[in-house]
Amino acid sequence: MQWIAEGRRIIKVAVPLSIVYLIESMMAFVDSVFMGRFRADEIAGYGLGARIVFDATNVICLCVIGMVAVFSAKYDALKDKRAVEAHVQHGFYMCLLLSLPVVLVTLNLGSLLVAFNVDAAVALQADQYAQGAVYSILPLALFCVLRDHSAAVSDFSSIFYITLFASVFKALISYVLILGEFGFPRLGAYGAGLSTSLVSWGMLGAEILLYSLSNRRSGKAYAIFSGWVSLRWALVKKYLAMGLPLSANSLVISLMFIVLMLFTEKVGTLELAAAQLVFSYIYPVFMLVEGVREAIAIRVAQEHALGNVHKVRKLTVVACLVSMLFLFPFAFVVFFDSTLVASMFFNVNELVNIGLLTQFNLIIGLAALSIIVECVQVIVLGALKGLEDTRVPFLINTTTAWVIGVAGGYHLTFNLDQGVVGLWVALILSHLVSLVLLAARLLLVTRPNSPLLCTTSVHD
Known part of the structure; x- marks a missing residue:
């Protein structure tokens, strides 16, 4: 019952936030339609x-x-x-x-x-x-x-x-x-x-x-x-110390996806077009998971303040299950009939779109696997954020994103001739390795009397 109760608490915070994020993203979409x-x-x-x-x-x-x-x-x-x-x-x-x-x-x-x-x-x-x-x-x-x-x-x-x-x-x-x-x-x-x-x-x-x-x-x-x-400069420094790694992490991940899109363009125009359409489909999933990430960060911060660090691991597992619940409808449609998803963007029955449909079906299957891993990764990041642990997660994400995601993707795609599949396999591996390392970090930080745990004063 405690797991169900905690799941409800997280959903209570996550759902309104996720809806707000989705609405905010739709504002830019409206401008794009008019432009x-x-x-x-x-x-x-x-x-x-x-x-x-x-x-x-x-x-x-x-x-x-x-x-x-x-x-x-x-x-x-x-x-x-x-x-x-x-x-x-x-x-x-x-x-x-x-x-x-x-x-x-x-x-x-x-x-x-x-x-x-x-x-x-x-x-x-x-x-x-x-x-x-x-x-x-x-x-x-x-x-x-x-x-x-x-x-x-x-x-x-x-x-x-x-x-x-x-x-x-x-x-x-x-x-x-x-x-x-x-x-x-x-x-x-x-x-x-x-x-x-x-x-x-x-x-x-x-x-x-x-x-x-x-x-x-x-x-x-x-x-x-x-x-x-x-x-108070002490509070300014506190914001910068905790927040700048988050900013740097956002920048690194954004640049990684830009580079991967450039690599995709080198593979072929059809592949790039299909990848852009896939991102349009999975973007709402990111917004939903962002809400869960902020919810787990808030809940962990509350329990951290009360000295209940032993609850953090359970909270993280519950949040991961909630994110999977949000993700399930999107992933189910992809694995059930990805052509149905493609029909949202273009006419799948026209002969001229056969090549685009083939690439779309290939990429969206890999993207679904990628986002499943990434959702769990994002939740663990949120838990660490709630513990005010942001520097080491930034280093982990930066290293895996560029060494495995970018360098590995380039090697698989161009040196081993794996095409666009190589890019997505490398991306999945980068998320997976990052997830393992972040989970290990969370386990270390939440050990009893861990010296890694932030003990910021209430009055600083």
Whole structure:
């Protein structure tokens, strides 16, 4: 019964977070649909600009700020109200500090792309998007602090409804600004960026208002918007020490997939097209598992704070089972009839698509195996994050990703002539080896009286 009860607790946190992540990802998808009505260079420029701005924000800001959930959960479990407030307020300070380099990159994106010999027309459109989206960076980071804090103290009501409403508003305002409807000018890529900025500020304002109202009725009543503490460099260093490895890990994994896509393009255009479609199918799975990862990080942080480290292993197993539950429908369809999945993207009955269908069926089977292993790997990473252990996991992921995933994939694909199968086999092996090493790390850290376990002071 304890396993079932714990599974329910994790699902209670994971499901709202997963839905929020999915809705947030759909906002960018809507922009892509509207931009599909423009010229090829405008579409390419928008896609490139959106990818760079998002990745820069995620790597530099959000991975570091993401530690807010762990710190809030930890001190909330200890009922240390002032410590929660101090850490959340320092999350706001970190937003101001870390958003600055992202803003500078975004403002100068066009010049940077031209310097890297990107086609001038594409660079111009990317810069147009960046000039509109630059105003979204700070409010998005601040909103994420509030979102993660709310998740840690189990207050999802405002976050869920704000995100749901924002997605509808984003579709409407993107339609108006991108396509120039209802008398507005046709702004294209700039309109996509501007709509993102407007929605980001709206989400932040709504969350501040609703959080303040709900806080008055709450027994906890965290005063995160009043009684501001002065900037403490010890807490800034704490955020950087825990969060920078997460940022670096995100960057390394993103670069690995980019390199693997470049390798796939060298194998063939059909293989690359099939791989892109496969990623479109499995992307929602990543969003669902992200919710479970944050849920296990929060639960582990709570038990760590209360001295119940012996429960961490059981919590991790339960979270892995929950992630498999989320993954099952996607994997079942793939193994039952992958052609059915392919029909979501193109006409599988047309003779011209036979080659694409063959590659799609091959890749999606390997991708399903890969994501099963990766889901468990991500959950173990979340448990280690909850224990505030981020440096060694970063080293493990970096080594396996590049030595096995990239170097091994290149060797299998080109030296041993295994084609696209070699790339995915190497990727599966990299996830598997990383999982084994991360699990070993978790076992070491959660031993009784382990010297590896973080013993950060409640009052630091």
